[in-house]
Amino acid sequence: MAKVKMTVNGRQVGSECDDRTLLVHFIRENLGLTGTHVGCDTTQCGACVVHMDGRSVKSCSILAVQAAGSEIVTIEGLSSGGELHPVQAAFKANHGLQCGFCTPGMVMTSVDIIRRHGAQLDEATVRAELEGNICRCTGYHNIVKSVLAAAAEMGSAKEAAE
């Protein structure tokens, strides 16, 4: 048992857990943030993607103790005040989700893709960058559309701000 402290969605948290506790279980069970999901055992499906110190990671393959001292953002922390993040809004506008189970991971991944590539995204790049996220419902068609739309929207918003 260790007392694990980290910052989650901007808030300092600390909770006791076994050293073998995975970050995803710490988030779901110790913190009650159940938006982060587990869809496989082999680090492949991406339903568990969160941001750790600004980068997308698979929380099913990191121990909570490894993440101690880190800044974590989960799907619950992506937006605030009832407004959707542009990526969330794009998924909604473009029907980029069906059952919703892979969706938190897809959204967190897409935010990271746009962070790294900016508005200059093409379909092939988006498809390649989604390698670590599996969706069984959408055939990815509308997910790809959502990511491209969000990138364009965020790019033009950034331009307008500059």
Place this chain on the structure above:
Amino acid sequence: MYATNYHRASSVQDALALKSSTDETKYLSGGMTLIATMKQRLAAPSDLVDLRHVADMKGITVSGRSVHLGAGTTHYDVSASAALKSVCPAICHLASHIGDPHVRHMGTIGGSVANNDPAADYPAALLALDAVIVTDRRQISAAEFFTGLFETALEEDEIVTAVTFEAPEKAGYSKFANPASRYAMTGVFVAKGAGGVRVAVTGAGADGVFRHAGLEQALSANWSPEAVAGVTVDSSNLMADIHASAEYRANLVKVMAKRAVAAA
């Protein structure tokens, strides 16, 4: 996962001390293989020593054509390094195709080479680049480092701290991914440098990464994709599984070699 005890090292010396104080201890870097293996209960270390916070093991230095990659450098950082891209774009390309973006944000070159998965990408690059694996106590050539499936020349408590190599005149990597796991079903790294042409193959060999003499001879004589056509790749010591027979892998070795040269 079985119960385990976690320790965070702040330096190489600290890591060595932590390792020696406990039994059945494993070093943990990005954990992209080790944690996954522990989750499946296929590994059960009593203790883990986390190397991810050892500052000395991070970073990329390029001086002239000499490259120094800290063992704790993530695949993403290798793939995105402008300095590295300017002297050896092939290794950036290779790193950009390991796992997926999230895995690349955590996984490290040191962890990958120390694990020596027969389908991992880095071993092919290091062998073809005639790289040196630097540890806390010595330097080991890639040719001597990779000794078999998941086997290396590392001693029990030895830590990989860096990888160094001289960027070759030309290098290329081409991988055919397993349709399910996306690991290399066959990956070929070709390099043409001062020491001649070296061709290393991963994902295909029954004993792990290997150099292919026939391809090296052909490409030494004629560094062009066409030169590969006349080479025979023996399938007898290649892996076979539900995804690819040894014969199919033998074909892929040639095709990937050809494409790696074309990309170089």
Place this chain on the structure above:
Amino acid sequence: MGLEGIGARVVRKEDKRFLTGKGRYTDDMTVPGMKYAFFVRSAHAHARIVSIDTSAAKDMPGIIDILGGKELQADGIGNLICGWMIHSKDGSPMKMGAWRPLAHETVRYVGDAIAIVVADSLAEARDAAEAVVVEYDVLPAVTQASRALEAGQPQIHPEASNNLIFDWQLGDADSTDAAVARAAHVTEMKIVNNRLSPNPMEPRATLGIYDEAEDHYTCYTTSQNPHVARLVMSAFYNVAPENKLRVIAPDVGGGFGSKIYIYPEEIVCLWASKKTGVPVKWTSDRTEAFLTDAHGRDHETTVKMAFDADHRIIGLKVDTIANIGAYMSLFSSATPTYLYATLLSGQYDIPAIHANVRAVYTNTAPVDAYRGAGRPEATYVMERTMETAARELGIAPAELRRKNFIRSFPHQTPVIMNYDAGDFEASLNAALAASDYAGFPARKAEAATRGMKRGIGMSCYIEACGIAPSAAVGSLGAGVGLWESAEVRVNAVGTIEVLTGSHSHGQGHETTFAQLIADRFGVSMDSVNIVHGDTDKVQMGMGTYGSRSGAVGMSAIVKALDKVEAKAKKIAAHLMEADESDIVIENGELKVAGTDKTLPWFQVALAAYTAHNLPSGMEPGLKETAFYDPSNFTFPAGCYICEVEVDPETGKTQIVQFVAADDFGNIINPMIVEGQVHGGIAQGIGQALLEAVHYDPANGQLITASYMDYAMPRADDLPSFQVSHQTTPCPSNPLGIKGCGEAGAIGSPPALINAITDAIGNNELNMPATPQKVWLAANAAH
């Protein structure tokens, strides 16, 4: 159509919770005192259990209890059953062997549940499960169905001699044989339909809660049909009487058929909750899902398609061996019979058809309906054979199909189905145009300059949805009726709750169903809530599968709306002193036609509940219930065209174009319908290109037990799809809708394989067309 009405592309009401991490799935549920379960499962494909020793495991930290099959049986919990009786052609009933929720005598596949471990944490439960010592007497195993029928193979259930469950037929053998004998040309093929794992991204899970004070059970479960789950657990498994069992299927992360069935884990967790006195939660990991979720397909078929000299099909003879797995899952007998052979007429006018199906036990996971359920198997047989025949006869694939299309409706096929409407030529023409089929030779020539082999293939599918007329399926052996229920509650302030027996696990019912109400009454969708998935809230319903939520579920809502509307009009007429027949409902108001008299919707609702001034004799309230039993199946149909490039050096296939032209009848929300088609096509492409369950034939071990070996379609395996709709309204239901949930998975596999075989010039290619297989086939063609 209004902004929110029928036909509008309304964004989904349910999305916000999923996008912000506020979806509530079964594994997200926690209740006070809850403990975790892990199952001890068979390590062998076939073995007698000699002994089970839990003594050491019970002493491990955190263990509440470890329970096995003997105790379960002693408590009177019943065996799992198949709910559809099939009779063999000799008249004998199917031979169903016992499926115990926890095996204690014999295990029949790797993953067969043996014991449940309940502990304070999942890790402790798993630690202890490993310490349970099961001594096995290992028996030989057989995994392939055709092999299991051979003499000398392991006998899996004593009831089914030679592992044969039934030997069933449909159609007329004599006239079909005669047609084959006199044919000018017969195309004969051996076709394998590969075994698949459904893989909804949410693994199965269940939380069983027993309340001793009330002697009442609550079951949270990942179910497509919680009401049927309650019925079956109560009536057949003796878990609890229905009034003492509440089943809740909250947000469910995809199903694709695999979450229709009642599995051992729900039953065992409920029972274990009573035994241990604690709520018990079990969540499958992905390897357990590969081992124990019902698989799909797994057919071995021979087909003969007979043509006259004018290229008209005069007969079709099909012989299929269907692998059922180690036990008969809930609908397992219907999938390879009435959901399969009844579609073997395809889109074609075929005078004589005969199908023979043998269903066989093997030492593998149970096989049941998976997205499409029988219709993908039928379509694959028909459309691979059709394309092959066109090649053999030397005529264009589209023209051979066109020549044989059914053109007048209703059309009675020789295999039960009565097609009520369709325009197959319209879909074919739309797909040909969208794919620029005529321009293909130029594209092929261009690809050749890059060293790529380009191919094109098509598939014209028809399927049967809107499952199903209860009397009809009852006569064919179904154990339940397949109607649907709905309740429309208009609240006193005019807001509306619709309670439906359908269940959404990604299909967007909260939006589509609300559109129906908005369209009917002109009220805002925000004032409408859709309630589903809880047997305490919603009356008995039949759930969601077989693309039935629109055609059957919404039809039930329409019936209830008819009643609500009639009563609302009566009240409005009374209040406005008008004739009832003059009342119209528009934009949220009840109006007297031809006058300026209006009443807002909410005032009529309020009047119904205040009951101060209702027509004489009228009951207060505005709430109506309806049950809708369809009068026929519905028949979605369409044409898919796929274009590929094969890299001859590696055998890797890239899909360069995929066109879908579907006739789903009327459409409520095109955005959602297109999404269903996209997802279905992706699963069909997955089957054709990537996915296959592999068992080691020597010992029955599952080789593809994780995503490391089971190739799931990823974004970069797929193209964007070109989707269009042609519409012939369905005449049998009030909305004219046919259903769209499965078409993509049904129509796409043959189109893809037809395209690859066209590209490589070798027709000998089985799914999945992995790079290695295509490389071998391409080289063999030279």
